[in-house]
Amino acid sequence: MLTILSFLVAIAILIAVHEWGHYRMAVACGVPVLRFSIGFGRPLLTWRNHHGTEFVLAALPLGGYVRMLDGREGPVPAAQRHLAFDAQPLARRAAIVAAGPAANLLLAVVLYAFVAWWGVPQAQPVLGSPTAASLAEQAGIRGGEWVTAAALPGAPPEPVRSFEDVRWVLTRAALDGRDVRLWLAEAPDAPGREVWLPLSTLQAREVDARLFERIGIVAPWSAPEIGQVMPDGAAAAAGLRPGDRVLAVDGEPIADAQQLRARIRAAVDASGNARPQRWRIERAGEVIDVVVTPQAQRQGDAWVGRVGAMIGAAPAMTTVSHGPLQALGEGLRRTAEVSVLSLQMMGKMLTGQASLSNLSGPLTIADYAGRSASLGWVPFLSFLALVSVSLGVLNLLPLPVLDGGHLMYYLWEAVAGRPLSDVWMDRLQRGGMAVLIALMSLAIFNDLARLLG
Numbered sequence: 001m002l003t004i005l006s007f008l009v010a011i012a013i014l015i016a017v018h019e020w021g022h023y024r025m026a027v028a029c030g031v032p033v034l035r036f037s038i039g040f041g042r043p044l045l046t047w048r049n050h051h052g053t054e055f056v057l058a059a060l061p062l063g064g065y066v067r068m069l070d071g072r073e074g075p076v077p078a079a080q081r082h083l084a085f086d087a088q089p090l091a092r093r094a095a096i097v098a099a100g101p102a103a104n105l106l107l108a109v110v111l112y113a114f115v116a117w118w119g120v121p122q123a124q125p126v127l128g129s130p131t132a133a134s135l136a137e138q139a140g141i142r143g144g145e146w147v148t149a150a151a152l153p154g155a156p157p158e159p160v161r162s163f164e165d166v167r168w169v170l171t172r173a174a175l176d177g178r179d180v181r182l183w184l185a186e187a188p189d190a191p192g193r194e195v196w197l198p199l200s201t202l203q204a205r206e207v208d209a210r211l212f213e214r215i216g217i218v219a220p221w222s223a224p225e226i227g228q229v230m231p232d233g234a235a236a237a238a239g240l241r242p243g244d245r246v247l248a249v250d251g252e253p254i255a256d257a258q259q260l261r262a263r264i265r266a267a268v269d270a271s272g273n274a275r276p277q278r279w280r281i282e283r284a285g286e287v288i289d290v291v292v293t294p295q296a297q298r299q300g301d302a303w304v305g306r307v308g309a310m311i312g313a314a315p316a317m318t319t320v321s322h323g324p325l326q327a328l329g330e331g332l333r334r335t336a337e338v339s340v341l342s343l344q345m346m347g348k349m350l351t352g353q354a355s356l357s358n359l360s361g362p363l364t365i366a367d368y369a370g371r372s373a374s375l376g377w378v379p380f381l382s383f384l385a386l387v388s389v390s391l392g393v394l395n396l397l398p399l400p401v402l403d404g405g406h407l408m409y410y411l412w413e414a415v416a417g418r419p420l421s422d423v424w425m426d427r428l429q430r431g432g433m434a435v436l437i438a439l440m441s442l443a444i445f446n447d448l449a450r451l452l453g
Helices: 002-028 078-082 090-118 163-176 207-217 259-266 324-351 362-375 378-397 403-416 422-452
Strands: 033-048 056-066 120-123 146-151 180-185 192-197 227-230 245-249 277-283 287-291 295-299 302-306 309-311 317-318
Touching: 002 033, 002 056, 002 090, 002 362, 002 378, 002 422, 090 324, 090 403, 120 163, 120 302, 120 378, 146 163, 163 180, 163 207, 163 324, 245 259, 259 302, 259 309, 324 378, 362 378, 403 422
Parallel strands: none
Antiparallel strands: 033 056, 120 317, 146 180, 180 192, 227 309, 245 277, 277 287, 295 302
C-alpha cells in the first residue's frame, strides 16, 4: 500500500508541476487556458477559476495536459483570434512549451536545495575492504580509510563529506569513462595520500552492484558483526546469535563486514558445493570457535555462499547539511550533474555504449518510491528530485509528441521561415508515438525482469 500511495503522490506532484509550468507561461503570454488536467479519462474532480480555466483531476493519473485556446483544435471567435496559441509569435510559443520541462528542473533544484539545507544522515566516507582483484585493491586501498576529497581529471579536488559523495563521484566517472583521484587518510584530520583509480578501463555500460565490485568500493566500513539471524539458515544451524563479532575465518583475521561477506560468498565452488568454515567469534567478551557451512545460492551464472543472517553492524553516520545559500548552490549543482548524466546515458544507450537495461519504467519508479518513502520524507524528496530531473530532461528530447519535439518544429520554423507542413507534422507525430511506445514497452520489460529476476 505504501508503494502504491507513494507512487501516486510522486506522479501527481511531478505532473502537476510540469503542467503548471505550461499553464503559468501561457497565462503570462496572455493565452487563455481552457483546461488544466492531471490524469486522463473520466474526471473525478473539477472546478473553475475566475479566468474560466477548468481544473480536472482524472481517473488515470499517468499524465496530464494543458488545453489552450488554439485554432488547430477548434473554431476560435474572431474577437479572441489574436489570443490563440497558434497566433502567438514563435518566441512565445517556444517559451510556453519549454516552461513544462523547466518547471520540473526548477522543482529538482528546490528539492535538492531543501534536502541539502535540512541535512541528511549519511554513512561516513570510510571505505570497507576492497573486493579481490579490483581496481581499489590494485591501487593499494586497504579499507578502514577515510576519503577526504575526490577529483575527476582536470578538475580541482572536491571535499567528500559522506560515502554517498564517494559513490556519486565513482558513478559519474565510470559512466563517463574517466579516471578518479581519491585522497585517503587514517582519520578526517590526519595527513593523507593520493590514489588513482583508472575507471576508464572498465568501459562501464550500466550502474549496478557488479560495477562497484569491479571498482572495489562496495560499501562503507562496518564492523564484522552478526545482525538478524534467519531461523532456517546456516548461521542459525551453527548457533550464531545477533551481536556476535567475527574475529577470524579459517585462521585469517577479519577486518570488517565487507571482508566477511567476501569469505562467505567464496565458500561455494563453481559446482555449487559448499565448504565448511571455522569461525572465531567474540560473544559477550568470550571467544568461541564455531563451524559454519554456508548454503549455496544461484546468483546469475555463478554459485555463491549465504549464511542466512545480516552481516555487518550499521556504519557510523554523519549529518550532511549546508547553509541556505550553499544549499541553493548544491541544488543547482546536483540538478545540473544529474541532467548531464541522464543525457550522457541516453546518448550511450542510442549508440550501444550503454545497456538498454538501464531504461526504467513505472514499476521500477513505483518500487523506488515505496522504498524511499519507507526511509522517511527526506529520502522521498531526494527521490522526487531525481525523477523530476529525469522527466524534465526526457521531455526536452527532440522526439515528436514530447515538448522537445515541438521545440524542434519551432527551430525549423525559425530557420526555414515557415512552419512545418501538416503532412510532415502528421508523419513525425506518428513516428514519435511509435518510438515512445517502443521505449515504454522496453522500460516495462526491464521493470518486470528486475522484479521477477
